[in-house]
Ligand code: NAP
């Protein structure tokens with residue numbers, strides 16, 4: 306019998322990569338999508354007709370839909386990737402962010418329990434390095450204390466503890482993957498790496514004048530989503546549920562990301578000014594400036610992960626470093642431009 310998995314967040318970045326991986330492994334994949342006024346299945350077009358892939362309408366804010374789907378599918382594994390995942394926007398919609406990313410996890414765990422599957426169904430929670438927020442030690446490991454700095458981070462902290470609580474209270478195989486930033490050609494347009502890639506290409510084609518960003522000095526540990534979904538899968542294939550950090554251990558600033566991408570497109574950058582006044586030029590042309598609009602009320606300045614535990618206990622490996630990640634994103638976006 307094929308294993309059955311439910312994935313929430315199938316229309317986002319990670320969902321499609323995880324679905325590809327599980328389908329390759331012979332799983333029957335049931336994915337939950339929200340109804341949208343516009344088509345939100347662009348990233349899963351290639352698997353919509355796959356014999357082992359099913360889409361169900363549901364919502365993490367709607368218990369009845371989750372209960373119905375879990376009861377019908379009776380999954381072996383649930384990967385809970387659904388959330389309002391944009392940190393800055395979580396300050397604009399804090400209540401909804403908590404409802405989806407926090408309470409949504411409890412709803413999903415309860416759906417599994419009420420279906421009587423708590424001893425057989427394994428649960429993966431998409432936890433995050435945003436839990437570390439105002440970091441108290443560097444690099445961050447599974448033992449580093451948390452200090453979230455946004456409604457998003459706080460919602461995910463509640464979810465993190467609910468997962469632990471269901472593990473301790475009901476003996477559920479439930480674990481948190483504490484994932485550092487991971488990107489890909491499927492990354493949403495309003496996250497910084499994709500925003501930089503798309504703007505730099507549009508500027509190089511004369512379709513956009515300049516790029517406006519927020520905190521250029523923020524540092525992130527950026528990996529490739531394709532590598533990270535393999536870690537999610539591995540976390541559910543062990544004898545015991547354990548929480549793991551996934552990270553590359555390599556950090557770069559937003560400014561370095563701009564420098565690499567613009568240089569790759571033949572527009573090397575030089576910088577003038579500081580803070581909000583800092584500007585990036587190529588030759589004499591203004592390419593990048595900054596605006597308060599893209600800062601957060603509380604910034605997370607540095608995230609730097611240590612994934613030694615996942616590497617040694619799960620044999621998790623990542624193929625992509627920062628440069629090959631950015632190359633993949635730029636090359637894919639360039640190809641789309643050529644095909645337009
Ligand atoms: P993403 O691209 O923003 O995708 C989020 C997904 O959640 C989308 O499919 C979205 O559906 C769905 N969703 C939002 N609200 C929902 C609701 N109320 N009910 C059901 N589904 C809902 O995020 P991602 O980058 O793939 O990340 C996947 C998960 O990992 C998220 O939980 C994120 O917080 C977490 N995470 C991400 C990173 C990272 O660097 N990418 C790092 C750590 C943790 P729509 O298309 O309908 O909006």
Ligand code: G4F
Pocket residue numbers: 390391392393432433434435484485486487495496497498500517518519520521523524525559599600601604605606608
């Ligand atoms: O790409 P970002 O929006 O990602 P952020 O805030 O680190 O969050 C992502 O990673 C988390 C894991 O650590 C996930 F949990 C979360 O769901 C999401 O996937 O911003 C990266 C950095 C930030 O410091 C931000 O202040 O880039 C800085 N930045 C500078 N200018 C900008 C911009 N970010 C965005 N989105 N847009 C800008 O114009």
